[in-house]
Structure formats: structure tokens, C-alpha cells
Amino acid sequence: MHCAPTATGTFLGMGMAAVTTTQSKRTSSGRPNLTAYLFLMPAVVLVVLFFLIPTILVLYISMTNLTSANFTADIAQMEFIGFANFTTLFNDQFAQKILFNTLFYVLVTMAIFNVGASLFVSLLTTHINRRASFVFRALWLLPRITAGTVYIMMWRRMIADPPFGILNQALGAVGGTPITGSEYVWTFVVIVNGMIGMSFGMVIFTAAIESISKDIMNAALVDGSTMLQRIRYIILPLLRWPLLFVISYQTLSLLTSYEQILLLTNGGPGLYQTEVWALTAYHRALSNYFGNAQWGYGSAFAVVLVVIGVLLAALYMRVFRFRDLVAEPKIETL
Amino acid sequence: MKVDIEQLNKSFGTVVAVHDLNLDIRAGEFVAFLGPSGCGKTTTLLMIAGIYKPTGGVIRFGERVVNTVQPRDRNIGMVFQSYALYPHMSVFENIAYPLKLKGVSKDEQRVRVQRSADVMGIGDLLHRRPGQLSGGQQQRVALGRALVKEPDVLLFDEPLSNLDARLRLTMRGEIKALQKRLGITSIYVTHDQVEALTMADRIAVMNEGLLEAYDTPDDLYDHPKTLFIASFVGNPPMNILPIQAALEGDAVILQNDALRLPVRSERALKAAQQHGDLLMGVRPEDVTLSADGALCGEVFVVEPLGREDMIDVRIGQHRLAALVTTEKRIRAGNRVRLDINADKLQFFDPASKRSILWT
Structure with missing residues (x-):
């Protein structure tokens, strides 16, 4: 060589x-x-x-x-x-609803959890005692490493309609009004998926923050920054690439993810209330009612997803240089 | 602004990094913290900067105890070995950053950044990014950033270690001249004794968390109080030989298993009053080639240093380094006779490792 x-x-x-x-x-x-x-x-x-x-x-x-x-x-x-x-x-009357469901699901989950919460947790855990931060991050990894079915079953027990459900039991104990899962269905879909997706960004952001040189971090303090000013003026600008990477990677992975929704709500309750595009492809092709699987039609849904995915990937590769x-x-x- | 350090301690878990440190730094003084890596000098600096909180003791800026004062409230400037410039900001933004945080108006920022940059000779680089600058230019930007808010205390953390030898020499002179001109109290951490000796008014020599000495460069060099200082300060390092001293008439005989050296000097007389084993120190420049020298040995290694050769002579099992002129054309394997400048000898107690001559 x-x-x-x-x-x-x-x-x-x-x-x-x-x-x-x-x-x-x-x-x-x-x-x-x-x-x-x-x-x-x-x-x-x-x-x-x-x-x-x-x-x-x-x-x-x-x-x-x-x-x-x-x-x-x-x-x-x-x-x-x-x-x-x-x-x-x-011309499918439900396709539009499903598309908006998908956009809503992807954008909200990503903004709140996959990027927002993961960034928040990363910033928090890099500013506290190392051992404590390790424990916190390990905890946040649990949803990711728990088997999907087990994880969803735990959530279903957690948010089951009254009089069941750990959440409602707790609410009842403090005199709160019980809630039904169907009322807050989107909230739970977002939380359940977000807590899984969060760990990815957390790992990337934490690594990126930890890799900022100690001298730069110290210089920022000596130059007069408060902790918050240091985050705003120094750390966040230096996280530009990790941020873009997590955003692009997570849009693609959220777009194609449907397993948790399938297990949690199966697209319901009601007509397509939480149905997302990837789930529709699955439903049409593999799990239609009366055992009538429409492989051809379901594949059309999948193809649309592939096209969107490839276009986004191409766009991101340009943005990333x-x-x-x-x-x-x-x-x-x- | 004077800086006082009293009984300062810092531990990380069970590791003691700084132990009972006492230092007074006068207003406008340039003090170097000198010591090998891990001696606690950077830890001390970071405590003065407010990055680390002391485990015990007091740090005073003027009369104000600053132990728990945040770095931003100490009005200090700091220069790092890695420059620590913000890579996403232009040179202008880097230097203006401390001003921006202080809420200085945009117009005044421009004026003061330009002034600070001009002082450092980087006035025409303001629009560049740190990545587009050479190491020397980056270090100037870092200095400009440290100076722009007119700090009470300037802290340097091995600022020249990443520069090449030639640039280091230039910057050394510039920093010293700048510090004298501005009169800002400065603390300079380095493991390079040449930097410490050439730049500082006083040097605090640290070793394993303890202050070994706090003296002017000349005193450290000529009157080392401990064996550590004697062997650490000075390049090439001082020769240390085990020896016994005995009075014989008006001469002092310094001898060990391989050599016997009769000398007449006050220092040797003082050493002769001590019974038993001693450690004798002699700097390579005080060892000279001499046809009738009392020491005889074989040259083992010759290191050409340009102006001089450093030769490593074996006398029995002992080694003695000497600086000799290149004209002598000494080669490895030559047998040489050497003499020692008896007025420059140092003597140490082998048990306490302290000087017999200076306290």
C-alpha cells in the first residue's frame, strides 16, 4: 500500500x-x-x-x-x-386521509420525540454527573431493546379503558377523571413510537456533544456564556450535521414504520383514524377483511412509499453533500 | 489585579490533583506554572478560571474571594493549547463573542474587535473561518478573543505547544512584550521550561500536586532548593552524581567509587561539613574539557547541537554530560579529561532531596 x-x-x-x-x-x-x-x-x-x-x-x-x-x-x-x-x-376517498395521517404522524413524532426529546435528553445528560447520565441514557434505550410485542402489550395494559389500565388506576387514586385510549389515540400512538425512536437521536446527539472539544466548552464559559447561552451559540450550531442526519434518517424510518401502530390500534379506532400509509399497504396486501388480500393494490401503496423514500433520500444526499x-x-x- | 491562592486543594475522587497550594501573584505579574504532565498545573489554572471548584482553600482576585464565582463573572481571558476557536464562527464573530455576551453594542463591537485584531496583526482576516487559518494565525485570534474584553487576569494553557518551533519562538517574544505593555496579570501553564524561563517574572514549579518552588527564573536556575528543581529546570539537564565530601587541608575532596575530585570552593566547603553521602549536581555547561582535568572517562555519545556538541562521558558506572565546542571534534570512543567549575556545584541531601546550600 x-x-x-x-x-x-x-x-x-x-x-x-x-x-x-x-x-x-x-x-x-x-x-x-x-x-x-x-x-x-x-x-x-x-x-x-x-x-x-x-x-x-x-x-x-x-x-x-x-x-x-x-x-x-x-x-x-x-x-x-x-x-x-x-x-x-x-381516487380512493381514504387515501387522502391516510396521507395526512402519515404526514401528521411523521412530523409530530419526529419533532417532539425523535429530534426534540432526544436533543433535550442529550443536552441534559451531558451536563450532569457522568454516572447518572449513563443510567438515564440506559433507561431511555429500554423501549428500543424491548421486543415490540412485549412493549406494546405493556402500553396496552398501561392505557386500557377504565376501570382497567394502570394510568386510569393512578388517575382514579388522585381523584382525576379517567381517560379512554380512543380519546387520546393519536397522543398514545405518537408517545409509543416516539419513545422507541428517541434513543437513536439521543445516541447520535450525545456522541456529537461529547466530541466537542473540552477546550471549546471551557472557552465558551470563560468568554462569558451561561450554560444556556453555551447551548444556543456553541453547542447547537456545532450539531448541525448530526441534526440534519437524524432528521433525514428518522423521516425515512418513521415513514415506513407501522408495526407499533398495527399492534396498538391496528389503524383504528373508527375508520382509518390512525391508519398510516405503510400500514395501508400491509392491510391491503396481506390482511384485508374477509381474507381478500389485494396484493396488486397493496403493492401500489408500497410503490408510492418507495418513490417518496427514494426522492427524499436523494434530496438528503444532496443536502449532506x-x-x-x-x-x-x-x-x-x- | 492581584491573585492570591491559599491552601488550595483539589481532589478528583481519591486522586489528589493539587495539595495545599499557596501562591501570591502580584498585579501585572507574569507567572508561569511549570511542571511535568499530571503535576496539577492545569487543574490549578482551571480552578482560577472557575471551571473547576476547589475542594478546599481560597482563591482571591484582589480582595474578592472567587471560589464559587462563575467563570463569566471573573472577567478573565483564556488561551488554550488547541486554540479552542468556535469553528462555526468567523474570526470577527469569535473575537466579538465575549462582547456580544456582555451586551456591547454592535458598533462598539466592531471598533473593539478591529482594535484587538490589529494588535494581534490579524486585522485583515476577520471574515475568515478558523479552518482557513494557519496554527499561528488561529492562536493570534484566540489571543485577540482573550484580550478583547480587557480582562483582569489572562490565563494561558500551554498556548504554544501546538505551534512549530520557529513560530513558538516568535510568539513567545510577542506574548511577553504584549503582557508587559498591557500590564495584565498573567498566568501561563507550560511543561516547557524554556518558555517559563524566558517569559515569566516568577515560576511556580509543581510536581505531583505540590508546589516545589516559587521563584524568579534566575533563582530557580542558580539556586535550586530541591533535587527535583535542579534536575527539571535547565536544558540539557543537570548531572547528578552520588558523592562523599571530605576536608583535606584547605581543599575539599569529592569522591566516589569511580572518581576523585579535589576542589576549592565555598560551596564544597559547606558540603564537606555534612557527613556521609551527598548528591552533587553540575550543569553540562560547567563541565569543561581540560588537558589536566581531574576526571577521566570515555565518550559514549556525541550529540551535535549546532553551536556546541553535547557529549555523554562514562566515568566508571557514572555518566556525565558536558557541552563542548564543536571545534574539538570529539568522537564517540575518545578518552577525555574533564574539569568542573567548582563555584557552580550544587549539593543535595539524598534522603530529604533538599539542597544543602539553599533553603
């Missing part, structure tokens, strides 16, 4: 860095290199098997009228109906 700095670049360029010394702007050298491609193979196989092929399949199925009534596993036998499913989808973030492989600098 040579020691000269090599051009960083695209994924391909990274692989090629070991064999090229060109400093040219992020272009891999013209000659394809077998070793480089071999190193890329595991990743390529995974992406093709678990993302590309399923996406193409879903894309195709979304253009068929495959249901449990005309089920076939043979792709050639499926009836191609073009964009009919999408036309139905865009992703190529600038691709670091020099460490082995070169050893």
Missing part, C-alpha cells in the same frame, strides 16, 4: 483508491479493476437480493390485479392492468 493521499470518491472510487493515485476530482480511474469489484460483491448481492429484486417485483405486482381470488405464483400468469391500481389509489462525507479509507493512513 502506498502512503500518498488518494482521491476519495464514489463508492467505486473508494474501492479503487488502493490501486490509483490520481488526485482527479472524484472520478475512478478508467481501468476497471477486478479486485475492487470483488470487494464490492457482498454489498451488491445484498442490495440486489433484498432491495432491488423485491422493489422490481412490487413494482410489477402493483401493475397487476393480483388478489387472493386470482392468486398465482407465476409472474407470467398475472394479469397486467397498467396504472389502473394507481388511478384507483389516487454526501460525497464530501465519504471518508478516506482508514487503512491508507495507517
